[in-house]
Each structure stands twice: as C-alpha cells, then as structure tokens.
Amino acid sequence: MSSPDPGRTSPAVCAAPRSGGVGLVETLSLELPDGLELEGGARLAPITVAYETYGRLAPDRRNAVLICHALSGDAHAAGLHAAEDRCAGWFDDFIGPGRAFDTDRWFVICSNVLGGCKGTTGPASIDPRTGLPYGLSFPVVTLRDMVAAQRRLVAHLGIDRLLAVAGGSMGGMQALRWAVDHPDAVASCLAIATAGRQSPRAIAFHEIGRQAIQADPAWRKGDYYVGPAPDAGLSVARMVGHITYLSEEAMQAKFGRRLQDKAEFGYELATDFEVESYLRHQGDAFTRRFDANSYLYITKAIDYFDLGRGARSLAAALARARASFLLMSFSSDWLYPTAHSRELLRALLLNGQDASFCEIDSAAGHDAFLLEHERMAPVIRGFLERVHRRWTGGGDGGEGDGEGGESLAQRRRGAEGEGSG
Amino acid sequence: MSSPDPGRTSPAVCAAPRSGGVGLVETLSLELPDGLELEGGARLAPITVAYETYGRLAPDRRNAVLICHALSGDAHAAGLHAAEDRCAGWFDDFIGPGRAFDTDRWFVICSNVLGGCKGTTGPASIDPRTGLPYGLSFPVVTLRDMVAAQRRLVAHLGIDRLLAVAGGSMGGMQALRWAVDHPDAVASCLAIATAGRQSPRAIAFHEIGRQAIQADPAWRKGDYYVGPAPDAGLSVARMVGHITYLSEEAMQAKFGRRLQDKAEFGYELATDFEVESYLRHQGDAFTRRFDANSYLYITKAIDYFDLGRGARSLAAALARARASFLLMSFSSDWLYPTAHSRELLRALLLNGQDASFCEIDSAAGHDAFLLEHERMAPVIRGFLERVHRRWTGGGDGGEGDGEGGESLAQRRRGAEGEGSG
Numbered sequence: 001m002s003s004p005d006p007g008r009t010s011p012a013v014c015a016a017p018r019s020g021g022v023g024l025v026e027t028l029s030l031e032l033p034d035g036l037e038l039e040g041g042a043r044l045a046p047i048t049v050a051y052e053t054y055g056r057l058a059p060d061r062r063n064a065v066l067i068c069h070a071l072s073g074d075a076h077a078a079g080l081h082a083a084e085d086r087c088a089g090w091f092d093d094f095i096g097p098g099r100a101f102d103t104d105r106w107f108v109i110c111s112n113v114l115g116g117c118k119g120t121t122g123p124a125s126i127d128p129r130t131g132l133p134y135g136l137s138f139p140v141v142t143l144r145d146m147v148a149a150q151r152r153l154v155a156h157l158g159i160d161r162l163l164a165v166a167g168g169s170m171g172g173m174q175a176l177r178w179a180v181d182h183p184d185a186v187a188s189c190l191a192i193a194t195a196g197r198q199s200p201r202a203i204a205f206h207e208i209g210r211q212a213i214q215a216d217p218a219w220r221k222g223d224y225y226v227g228p229a230p231d232a233g234l235s236v237a238r239m240v241g242h243i244t245y246l247s248e249e250a251m252q253a254k255f256g257r258r259l260q261d262k263a264e265f266g267y268e269l270a271t272d273f274e275v276e277s278y279l280r281h282q283g284d285a286f287t288r289r290f291d292a293n294s295y296l297y298i299t300k301a302i303d304y305f306d307l308g309r310g311a312r313s314l315a316a317a318l319a320r321a322r323a324s325f326l327l328m329s330f331s332s333d334w335l336y337p338t339a340h341s342r343e344l345l346r347a348l349l350l351n352g353q354d355a356s357f358c359e360i361d362s363a364a365g366h367d368a369f370l371l372e373h374e375r376m377a378p379v380i381r382g383f384l385e386r387v388h389r390r391w392t393g394g395g396d397g398g399e400g401d402g403e404g405g406e407s408l409a410q411r412r413r414g415a416e417g418e419g420s421g
Numbered sequence: 422m423s424s425p426d427p428g429r430t431s432p433a434v435c436a437a438p439r440s441g442g443v444g445l446v447e448t449l450s451l452e453l454p455d456g457l458e459l460e461g462g463a464r465l466a467p468i469t470v471a472y473e474t475y476g477r478l479a480p481d482r483r484n485a486v487l488i489c490h491a492l493s494g495d496a497h498a499a500g501l502h503a504a505e506d507r508c509a510g511w512f513d514d515f516i517g518p519g520r521a522f523d524t525d526r527w528f529v530i531c532s533n534v535l536g537g538c539k540g541t542t543g544p545a546s547i548d549p550r551t552g553l554p555y556g557l558s559f560p561v562v563t564l565r566d567m568v569a570a571q572r573r574l575v576a577h578l579g580i581d582r583l584l585a586v587a588g589g590s591m592g593g594m595q596a597l598r599w600a601v602d603h604p605d606a607v608a609s610c611l612a613i614a615t616a617g618r619q620s621p622r623a624i625a626f627h628e629i630g631r632q633a634i635q636a637d638p639a640w641r642k643g644d645y646y647v648g649p650a651p652d653a654g655l656s657v658a659r660m661v662g663h664i665t666y667l668s669e670e671a672m673q674a675k676f677g678r679r680l681q682d683k684a685e686f687g688y689e690l691a692t693d694f695e696v697e698s699y700l701r702h703q704g705d706a707f708t709r710r711f712d713a714n715s716y717l718y719i720t721k722a723i724d725y726f727d728l729g730r731g732a733r734s735l736a737a738a739l740a741r742a743r744a745s746f747l748l749m750s751f752s753s754d755w756l757y758p759t760a761h762s763r764e765l766l767r768a769l770l771l772n773g774q775d776a777s778f779c780e781i782d783s784a785a786g787h788d789a790f791l792l793e794h795e796r797m798a799p800v801i802r803g804f805l806e807r808v809h810r811r812w813t814g815g816g817d818g819g820e821g822d823g824e825g826g827e828s829l830a831q832r833r834r835g836a837e838g839e840g841s842g
Contacts, residue, residue, distance in 0.1 A: 041688070198678070200675075200694070201673075204663075207694075208629075208657060211660060215637065243625045252620065252622075268561055334755070
C-alpha cells in the first residue's frame with residue numbers, strides 16, 4: 001500500500017509505473033474573459049480553466065464523464081505528458097481502456113479547480129488590475145463556484161448533459177454540488193469517500209494547516225510571490241493532511257514503531273521513527289509542487305461545503321437532483337467515514353431517488369479511494385453502463401431518463417412536507 | 422461536556438468550581454543534588470522535583486497513592502493554592518474526601534514530571550554549569566527517567582511501597598513503567614486511557630506539533646528564553662493535540678458547523694466556525710502557561726514509550742510486575758483506543774497476572790479520563806479497597822501480598838518459555 005492523497009503524483013503510481021493507458025496527453029486551457037460571479041458576491045474575471053480530456057465524445061454526446069479532483073489534484077488525471085515521464089496522471093489506475101472509467105466507452109474530462117495552482121485561475125495568478133499576483137486579494141471561492149467554472153468548460157466542449165460526474169473526497173463534494181446545482185446537466189453522480197457536509201473535526205484539521213501556513217513569517221499575509229515561500233508552514237499543513245488520509249491500521253502496517261536509519265533510540269530530539277521521516281518527506285515534497293495560498297483557499301472552500309445549508313434539510317437539498325447516485329465509502333476511512341455516506345444515502349432514499357451504496361472493506365483509510373481500483377472498477381463500470389443504457393433508451397425496467405425515480409421523489413417530498421408542516 | 426486535556430486548568434473545573442475538597446494546598450520541592458543517571462546515558466544534576474500531597478500517610482505506610490500527570494499537567498492535582506483561586510487542581514474531581522481517590526483513606530501524591538516546566542527540572546531550568554537555561558542542551562528524558570525521579574520522591578516521603586500508581590494518558594504509561602521497573606514498590610497500577618506503546622499515528626501527531634514549534638523562527642533552536650517565545654508554533658502544536666483529545670461525536674455535539682459571531686459565511690479567510698475559534702483560543706491560552714521546549718521533550722518521551730522494547734514481548738516485559746492492574750478505556754477515545762488496553766489485558770492474562778479491565782461508554786473521546794469521574798469513581802474506589810485489604814491481610818480469597826498471582830505468572834512464564842524455546 002502507498003499513501004497518496006487526492007491528486008498527488010503518488011509513489012504508488014511511480015513505483016509501479018503504468019504506461020498511462022490513454023497515452024500521451026496535454027493540458028489545455030479555456031479562457032473565460034467575462035469570468036464568473038461568485039457565490040460570495042464578487043466577480044472574478046478573466047478566468048482560465050486548465051483541463052484534459054481522454055477518449056472521444058460520442059456523436060450523441062451522451063458519453064461524457066467529468067472527473068473532479070481533490071484538495072491537491074490537478075487536470076492531469078491520466079496518461080503521460082511526455083514519453084519519459086516517471087509518473088502518470090493522478091487517477092491513471094482508474095482511467096483508460098478497460099479501466100473503471102473506460103476510455104473506449106466514455107469521453108473523460110478533468111479540470112483543475114478554481115482557486116488552484118495548476119493552470120486554473122487562483123491566488124498565484126496575475127490580477128490584471130495590478131499586474132501582480134492576487135495573493136489574498138483573490139476572492140474566496142466555494143465548491144459551487146468551482147462547479148460553475150466546470151459547467152462553462154463542459155458547455156464549451158459541446159456537452160449539455162454529462163453521463164456522470166465523479167470524484168473522491170473534495171471531488172465527491174463537487175459531484176454532489178453538480179447534481180444539486182445543475183440537475184438537468186447530470187445523469188449520474190459518483191460520490192466517493194466523501195460527505196454531504198464537512199464535519200467539525202475535518203474543519204479543525206484544515207484550520208491547523210491554515211494556522212501553520214499563516215504562522216510562517218515567510219507567508220507575509222499571502223504576499224510572498226517575490227521572495228521565499230512559506231514552505232515550513234505548508235509542510236506542516238501537508239503533514240496533518242497525510243495523517244488524516246491514513247488509517248491507524250495502515251500506519252501500523254506501513255511503519256509500526258520502526259526506527260529510521262538506526263537500530264537504537266538516539267535519545268535526541270531529531271527524527272527517530274520512520275513515520276516521522278515519512279511525514280517530513282511528504283511535507284517537504286509538497287512545498288515543491290503546491291502554492292500555500294491555494295491551500296488556504298481550497299481548504300476554506302471544502303470547509304464551507306454543506307449541501308443542506310439554505311435548504312430545509314439535506315434531503316430537501318438533494319431532492320432537486322435528477323441524477324442516479326453511486327456512493328462509495330471505505331471501512332477504515334476516518335476522515336469521511338461510512339456514516340457520512342450513509343447519511344447521504346438515507347436522504348436520497350427518503351426522497352425515493354435512485355441511489356446505490358457500496359462500502360469497500362479496506363485498511364488504507366481515506367487514501368483507499370485512490371488505491372482500491374481493482375475492487376472499485378467493477379462497481380463503477382456496472383453503474384455507468386446502467387445509467388448509459390437507461391439514458392440512451394436501452395431499457396432498465398422500462399424507465400426512461402430516470403422519470404420513475406423522480407416522480408417517486410416528488411411523492412415522498414409531498415409526504416415529508418405534510419409531516420413537518 | 423468540556424474538553425480539557427491532561428492537567429490543564431480546564432473550563433469544566435472553572436465553570437463549575439469545586440471548593441477543592443482537600444482545601445488549601447501548596448506545591449513543595451524536593452532537591453536531589455546528585456540528580457539521576459538517565460536512560461540515555463547522561464547524568465542530570467541537580468534535579469528539583471515539585472510535588473503536592475493530600476491526606477495523611479497511615480502509620481503502616483500502606484495507603485500511599487501516586488498520581489501521574491499527562492502531557493501538560495503539573496503537581497497541582499487537587500485543591501486550591503489560594504482561597505480566591507478560580508480553578509482547582511487538574512484532577513480535583515477525582516481527589517478529595519469521598520472522591521475516587523479518597524483522601525480520608527489514602528495519602529495522595531502528585532509530582533511534576535522531569536522535563537516539565539512547572540517546578541521540576543526541565544529545559545527552561547538554569548544549567549548550573551552555564552548559569553543559563555538549558556534549552557536544547559537539556560538531555561532527552563524518558564518515562565523511565567520520570568518514574569525514577571518519582572521513586573526518589575516517594576522514598577523521601579518514607580514510603581517503600583505504594584498502594585497504587587495511577588494515571589491517564591501519559592500518566593498511565595508512567596504507572597505501567599512503575600509496575601515494571603519497580604515491581605517491589607507498587608501494589609497496584611491504574612492505567613487509564615493509555616497503551617503499552619505509543620502508536621505510529623500518535624507519534625505522527627506529536628511530530629506535527631514538534632515541527633510546528635521548530636518551524637517558528639522565534640524558537641531559535643530552543644534558545645528563546647531571552648526574547649519572544651515560539652508562541653505561534655506552540656499554539657499550532659496544542660491545536661493538533663486538542664483534536665486528538667476529542668471524539669468526532671463530541672466535536673459534532675459541541676460545535677457542529679455553527680458559525681462564530683455571525684449568521685452567514687463571511688466569504689473571507691478569517692475564522693468562520695466555532696470549532697476554529699475554540700481551537701485558536703486553546704492554542705493561544707496554552708502558550709501563556711507552557712514552555713515550548715518542554716513540549717518537545719515530553720512528547721519525545723511519550724513517543725519513546727514501548728513497554729515491550731528490550732523484552733521478548735509485551736507479556737514478557739509485564740511479567741516482571743507484581744502489581745494488581747486496573748485498566749480503563751473509553752469507547753470514543755481514538756488516540757488510545759480500547760484495543761490498546763485490550764492488548765495490555767491480553768498480555769497480563771497470558772501471564773496469569775491480576776488484571777481488571779473496564780471500558781466506559783463515553784462520547785467525550787480521550788478527554789473522558791478527566792471528565793467521567795462519576796462513572797469511574799466506584800470502579801477505582803472498589804479496586805483500591807480490594808488491593809489495600811489484600812495487602813494489609815484483610816483477606817481476598819486467602820491471598821497475601823499477591824503471591825498467588827505471582828506464582829501463577831511464574832508457571833505461565835515457564836510454559837510460554839517451553840512453547841517458544
């Protein structure tokens with residue numbers, strides 16, 4: 001087992017390099033000169049969206065799948081940028097011919113989120129009004145905003161309705177936002193290792209990371225783009241994240257109490273244990289590929305995520321969706337434990353919506369969503385085929401376009417309204 | 422529920438102030454001019470040990486109970502230092518007439534650990550060779566060393582054998598060390614919310630805290646005693662600790678996703694959620710009462726703790742002990758989960774040792790060991806009475822001095838030796 005997190009070029013991918021089933025790919029850019037009006041009220045313009053696509057859009061345009069990345073991911077989900085690349089894209093095990101998201105069947109899209117630092121506009125981008133990086137003058141963005149930018153990209157690609165939006169962790173939250181915010185544009189939603197809202201504990205871990213970054217004097221209130229970056233703070237933030245991505249079981253199996261490069265305790269304050277060395281390495285490596293301000297903005301966006309906010313309940317919020325849902329959780333994930341998926345499932349079933357749920361037994365903790373491709377692939381493949389068959393009229397108990405599910409949802413909503421009114 | 426951790430003057434104690442059943446107390450000091458030879462090889466001298474006592478030592482000296490504090494605790498476990506004190510000692514709910522550690526029955530002792538910053542010699546103490554604070558020239562100390570210093574204190578008080586050594590978290594680890602390192606000096610061991618060794622995940626959380634402190638430029642490699650202290654780093658370290666002391670359930674109940682002093686999201690990077698505000702407050706408050714270098718040294722001592730290290734197994738290490746054991750864990754404690762107590766229990770039972778175990782159902786997480794006094798008190802009281810009765814010949818199935826238990830342990834050890842030899 002390795003221990004990646006959302007979107008990083010993980011040792012797992014590099015240690016056992018896949019050729020990148022989709023071959024050589026490149027990151028493209030979409031310019032949105034008018035930008036977007038954000039949930040917080042500000043207008044951000046212009047916006048650049050970095051994205052990649054794999055496979056081919058079908059003539060009927062009913063085979064497009066959008067993959068949403070997690071906290072530290074990017075648009076490079078699959079394949080190689082150059083033949084000599086040591087690492088394939090962050091979700092390469094899942095995307096390609098015959099894989100869970102089969103590029104012989106589906107047209108797969110992945111874009112970097114708004115607020116990120118991998119090609120899409122974020123706090124490190126140049127503010128055209130000043131000619132300098134935004135830094136903290138970048139407006140706070142939400143998952144709703146990220147999804148709105150993706151919607152523009154999807155429209156640009158000529159797609160009115162996606163076969164599926166899929167993602168793990170923050171990617172799963174985006175998939176849920178898609179289903180609720182753009183009900184007519186999503187036939188199905190695969191929400192993996194995620195939750196309907198960020199829990200206070202998960203907020204607390206993010207806040208530790210933000211405090212560590214802001215306590216680093218190099219951070220200079222976000223104005224560090226000329227000068228040293230707040231690497232020490234970002235590294236601590238990343239270390240915290242890594243602990244939350246692993247299960248206690250996985251850490252025990254991976255490190256135990258083994259010492260690093262020594263047989264006996266050093267009786268000094270330096271690193272003694274492998275687990276310490278591993279975390280420091282992960283923290284350091286992260287500073288070479290991620291922007292500290294993006295870390296602040298993206299964690300904030302996740303913390304704001306609460307699907308039921310503004311609605312009467314989580315179920316009421318989800319009732320807007322017309323998608324079929326596949327929820328997946330992992331037995332040892334304590335960051336977004338199975339109970340959080342069950343809460344979503346309960347709300348969907350209460351509404352009479354089409355929802356499948358699968359808990360996968362895994363010791364890998366939250367990281368499992370990037371690692372358990374062998375066990376996840378059959379479930380994902382079957383689900384996508386069913387949704388596609390249904391949409392394209394191939395039949396699935398006689399239902400077309402999910403109407404049966406929807407009308408049941410309508411009935412239940414009525415009943416719920418009576419009960420609480 | 423409140424959310425204290427080992428030894429802090431918690432809001433719980435202060436919000437519902439107890440008169441301090443033991444009344445006015447003062448912290449005393451024992452000087453050890455020759456100091457100690459430490460596990461790491463260095464000699465530390467002189468050593469001052471800060472301590473308090475409550476109740477009276479019986480003429481037969483068989484009623485002494487040593488309480489060991491956790492990471493951030495001190496010698497002031499019970500009572501008040503001044504009549505106007507807002508807060509009683511950190512374990513006041515448990516110590517006093519009629520409480521779990523009944524001062525009408527027992528003579529209770531608590532001392533600050535070696536390496537601490539509350540009166541016992543630690544990195545902030547003056548090094549007599551230089552006339553300056555030790556800082557990082559302070560030698561690394563272990564729980565074995567802390568216990569060795571306590572042993573000197575106990576001898577100074579005229580006690581050859583303790584009725585009990587008790588503690589939660591790091592305090593429980595000290596109690597276990599006492600039982601193994603000084604088998605003839607301990608009649609019983611109460612190891613609460615603890616483990617036989619520090620887990621890699623718990624090491625990892627400590628390492629985050631140490632990294633945060635060391636990343637603070639004010640830390641200056643520990644040489645900050647003239648000048649600003651590394652408060653930002655220490656505050657982050659403390660915030661991490663607090664998350665590990667609370668259960669997800671407790672955080673949900675205590676904070677949920679409630680906003681701090683606002684009705685709507687601020688759409689800014691500032692604090693939005695109560696849980697963030699709470700953690701920042703806890704972090705800040707901690708910097709006013711704790712020394713950052715002590716935090717480094719004490720967390721390191723905990724991380725080194727591994728009872729089985731140097732022995733064939735955990736059971737082989739525990740077989741040296743002649744004490745009766747009471748292990749207590751809490752259902753929602755994920756820092757030292759019940760499985761860790763069960764591992765200790767299994768080893769003790771394998772040896773045929775006298776061991777009781779009790780898991781208390783509580784939503785309070787690791788903090789429960791400071792909060793669940795009503796449920797814990799009857800168990801602790803009954804255990805102490807049994808051990809005392811046994812030792813003083815009051816009878817307990819005819820066994821005197823635990824010899825029966827010991828001989829069974831000897832037999833089992835023999836059998837185990839045959840099996841593996």
